[in-house]
Amino acid sequence: MKIPNIFRLARKNREMLDRIASYIDLVVEASSSFYKFTLKIAELDFETASRLSLEVEKLETEADTVHRGLVAQLSEGIFFAGMGEDLLNMLEKIDAIADNAKDATRVMSQVSFNHDLLRYFFQSGVIQYTRTCLDAAEALRRLISSLDQGRERILEQVKAVEELEEEADSLKAEIQRHLMSVHTTYNAVEILELESFLNFIDNMADNAEDASDVVLLMIAKGYG
Secondary structure (H helix, E strand, C coil): CCCCCHHHCCHHHHHHHHHHHHHHHHHHHHHHHHHHHHHHHHCCCHHHHHHHHHHHHHHHHHHHHHHHHHHHHHHCCCCCCCCHHHHHHHHHHHHHHHHHHHHHHHHHHHCCCCHHHHHHHCCCCHHHHHHHHHHHHHHHHHHHHCCCCCHHHHHHHHHHHHHHHHHHHHHHHHHHHHHHCCCCCCCHHHHHHHHHHHHHHHHHHHHHHHHHHHHHHHHHCCCC
């Protein structure tokens, strides 16, 4: 027998789902601020970038506080019987999106890069890459919002997240080739830090997809 969509069954579950939706709003906001930060770094507008980096840190801290509260509530076992562990796993993946946005911001904020290297770096698809990873987080938010809307709608949103993660992987590979073509021209440490920056951004899209995979697992178990 098909297990019913339990997101629709109890008021307390609906309220918890609303809290999770508010949580991912914070995570997407942090990701959006990170994207704006990257735009300013590309323009070599370090003063504005510095203000945006503080905004990313603030939003990540707020999201982390909300995350801990949600984990504590779900761990009590009174919400989403049979799905608590899956939802906790999903929350960890969502939390990692904001964590990696913060870490990527710190790389660019704490290293004094050669300006010519930065100009060259941003001639590749870095802005598009960052935008795609933000889009993946936004697609995950739409997925979370669709959890009480039925299987077809959920699967449609899962696919959207997966496609954006794949696009991000392709863009990252192109940027890496672009960057490695000058690895003997510029400081090796700075090149490695830019690689680290790319990896943190990649982790944002990867964790968005991983969170959507948790939803797929719940569908496979018969929920939705």
